Amino acid sequence: MAIIEKSALRSSLAGAAAAGLDAVPAGRLAERLRREPAYRRARQVFASPAPILAQIRVNTLLDNKTLIMPSAGLKEGFFRIRPFTVPFPELAQAVTLRGLAQYGERLRGEALAGLAIDLMVTDALAVDEAGTLVGDGHGFFDLAVALLGAHGALGEEVAIFVVPGPGQMLDERIAADPWDVQVDAAILADQVVTFSDRPPGIPAIQWEVLPLDQVRRIDPLWKLYEKKQGIR
Numbered sequence: 001m002a003i004i005e006k007s008a009l010r011s012s013l014a015g016a017a018a019a020g021l022d023a024v025p026a027g028r029l030a031e032r033l034r035r036e037p038a039y040r041r042a043r044q045v046f047a048s049p050a051p052i053l054a055q056i057r058v059n060t061l062l063d064n065k066t067l068i069m070p071s072a073g074l075k076e077g078f079f080r081i082r083p084f085t086v087p088f089p090e091l092a093q094a095v096t097l098r099g100l101a102q103y104g105e106r107l108r109g110e111a112l113a114g115l116a117i118d119l120m121v122t123d124a125l126a127v128d129e130a131g132t133l134v135g136d137g138h139g140f141f142d143l144a145v146a147l148l149g150a151h152g153a154l155g156e157e158v159a160i161f162v163v164p165g166p167g168q169m170l171d172e173r174i175a176a177d178p179w180d181v182q183v184d185a186a187i188l189a190d191q192v193v194t195f196s197d198r199p200p201g202i203p204a205i206q207w208e209v210l211p212l213d214q215v216r217r218i219d220p221l222w223k224l225y226e227k228k229q230g231i232r
Helices: 006-021 026-034 037-041 051-062 088-094 097-103 109-113 140-150 212-217 219-229
Strands: 044-047 066-070 078-081 105-107 117-124 126-128 154-164 185-187 192-194
Touching: 026 037, 026 051, 026 185, 037 117, 044 051, 051 066, 051 088, 051 117, 051 154, 078 097, 088 097, 105 109, 117 140, 126 154, 140 154, 140 219, 212 219
Parallel strands: 044 066, 044 117, 117 154, 154 185
Antiparallel strands: 066 078, 078 105, 185 192
16 A cells, blocks of 8 residues: 655645635534534544634534633644633634633643643644544644643543544545554544544653754743653
8 A cells, every 4th residue: 555755745735725714614614513422522632723623622612521722833832722711702702813812711831730621623734544644744733642642731631623624534544653643533524434543642752853943932831841851
């Protein structure tokens, strides 16, 4: 089976995915996820800030679940919004990056360690038959998962779902990096596709590939680095 490099895929998929997402029925995707046992069991849900996941984030709060979101570029780490703390007319604004500062609670140190995230949902350009993702190339989701894992913020049986670009379930295998997070399932408009190849555990932070200036810009990552180096 052919192995495809992610960089080659991104250049061919990015434009098509961006155009196609406007036609994706976001509400239908959210309702399909709502019927999944992993979602129904979850008490704490991490969701990426992508517009296609907006209804999923709103539903999380409406369904009496705690929403965890990353800040822009992970610079301020993670925020928590508890259910029924946001007036209904303001929910759509609250679950955006702009709304986090007003409606969310920034999580630090012990607050992060006290989480037990049951479900993580992200977007991606594409996903292969093993559950390996092609994202935008910035790697923020992989780093977010590694950061939360390093803080002990993930539940023992955390499930990881993706909403890929329209029609971007690949038959070919994607070349995976050591830090890549594989997912358990893909939420499509007409079905949920499950994968069985996800390895146990969560990839660790790959310090050797992270530029120091990037580490400095991401507050929880910098604090871990200081601790690792014995600076504090």
